[in-house]
Each structure stands twice: as C-alpha cells, then as structure tokens.
Amino acid sequence: MLSDKPALRARLRAARDLFAAQSSTAIRAPEAFVEKLMPGMIVATYCPVGSEADPTQLAAAAAERGCALALPHVIDRAAPIRFLAWDMGAPLVAGPFGLRQPDAASPEVAPDVILTPLIGYDPRLNRLGQGAGHYDRAFARFERAWRVGVAWSAQEVPALPADIWDVPLHAVVTEQGMRWHAEP
Numbered sequence: 001m002l003s004d005k006p007a008l009r010a011r012l013r014a015a016r017d018l019f020a021a022q023s024s025t026a027i028r029a030p031e032a033f034v035e036k037l038m039p040g041m042i043v044a045t046y047c048p049v050g051s052e053a054d055p056t057q058l059a060a061a062a063a064e065r066g067c068a069l070a071l072p073h074v075i076d077r078a079a080p081i082r083f084l085a086w087d088m089g090a091p092l093v094a095g096p097f098g099l100r101q102p103d104a105a106s107p108e109v110a111p112d113v114i115l116t117p118l119i120g121y122d123p124r125l126n127r128l129g130q131g132a133g134h135y136d137r138a139f140a141r142f143e144r145a146w147r148v149g150v151a152w153s154a155q156e157v158p159a160l161p162a163d164i165w166d167v168p169l170h171a172v173v174t175e176q177g178m179r180w181h182a183e184p
C-alpha cells in the first residue's frame with residue numbers, strides 16, 4: 001500500500017541497495033545546480049551511509065564556487081538536527097545510526113541550501129525520509145533554504161503519501177541530472 005510509509009521504506013531501501021550495488025555512476029553536479037550557488041552561501045551536505053547517494057561532487061562544486069559547507073549533527077530520533085560548519089576533509093567523529101559528523105562543539109550555522117538524503121521521492125518532489133522528522137523539522141526552521149534531494153533514480157516512485165508536516169523538495173539531483181520546481 002502506498003500510504004504505508006514503513007512498508008514503502010523497506011521496499012525502497014532494498015531497491016536502493018540493489019541499485020547502488022549494480023551501478024558505478026557517480027552523482028555529478030548539474031550546471032543548473034551550480035548556477036544557483038553564490039559565493040558566501042552556506043550549503044549543508046551529508047556523509048552518505050550504506051547505499052545512500054553520495055553528494056560529494058555537489059558539495060565540492062559548492063566549495064569551488066566559494067560557498068561554506070555544513071553537516072547535520074544528530075543526537076537521537078527525538079532531538080532536532082543542527083547544522084554545524086565543516087570544511088571538506090576536516091575530521092569527523094562517529095555519531096548515532098552509523099553516521100559520521102562534526103564535533104558537537106563546531107559552530108552552528110543557518111544553511112541557504114540543504115542537500116538532503118532520502119529514501120524515496122516522487123515526480124511532485126515529495127520526499128520520504130528515515131521517519132524521525134529530522135529534515136522536515138529543519139525545513140520548517142530554515143524555510144527560505146533551497147531544498148535539494150540527492151538520490152539514485154531507482155528511488156523514484158509514482159506518488160508518495162504526504163502527511164501535513166511533509167515539506168516538498170525544490171529539486172532532486174540523481175545520476176541522471178536535476179529536476180526542479182518552484183524556486184525559494
């Protein structure tokens with residue numbers, strides 16, 4: 001059933017594992033993505049876990065454009081994530097859920113662009129995440145940020161059930177390029 005988020009997560013995690021194991025295509029930074037970046041912007045990226053799509057080339061393109069980078073810092077399912085300043089290659093420490101993240105004492109920043117991991121997305125750019133509401137809460141807090149999902153094309157489904165708190169993405173970048181809707 002499409003409205004069953006836990007079942008959808010299980011199916012899409014399996015599809016993502018399979019796709020990532022079979023594909024050797026990297027996610028490159030599309031020109032339309034790079035054109036939106038201005039020097040001085042803060043771009044939140046993430047450290048991929050398991051078969052998640054790797055946003056490294058997008059973050060590298062942002063750094064090359066003069067943007068500052070940040071990474072999410074998570075404590076547990078209940079606490080909101082914070083975005084902490086991070087320079088590419090700077091050391092990371094082990095966090096919950098197998099994540100690597102900046103030291104908790106790194107300065108907190110307000111991102112202008114949020115590169116977002118996801119489990120599934122649909123053509124309307126609804127997003128299915130881990131189910132902790134970490135990114136939905138961050139999107140509500142940083143409502144002017146450009147919300148860019150990063151995914152494998154195998155993570156697309158025809159339609160996702162949207163709960164009232166679900167905040168759609170502005171764009172999704174896959175190994176096939178970028179699709180995007182309204183600008184922030």
Ligand SMILES: Nc1nc2c(c(=O)[nH]1)N(C=O)[C@@H](CNc1ccc(C(=O)N[C@@H](CCC(=O)O)C(=O)O)cc1)CN2
Pocket residue numbers: 013046047048049050052072073074077081097099117118129130131132133134135
């Ligand atoms: N790479 C990455 N970083 C991220 C996220 C993410 O999805 N991916 N997050 C997104 O919100 C936040 C961390 N929140 C999380 C919340 C729940 C689980 C979780 O329940 N993980 C499952 C395993 C999932 C799997 O097998 O793929 C678990 O530990 O049981 C993970 C991260 C911030 N950083």
Ligand SMILES: Nc1ncnc2c1ncn2[C@@H]1O[C@H](COP(=O)(O)OP(=O)(O)OP(=O)(O)O)[C@@H](O)[C@H]1O
Pocket residue numbers: 005127128129130131132133134135136137140163165166
């Ligand atoms: N703006 C918000 N403020 C407080 N709680 C929120 C907010 N947005 C979502 N939540 C809570 O987060 C929980 C998870 O929501 P959901 O299952 O839609 O997560 P998701 O979108 O799949 O994943 P995520 O955002 O963690 O990547 C829900 O219980 C919801 O109540």
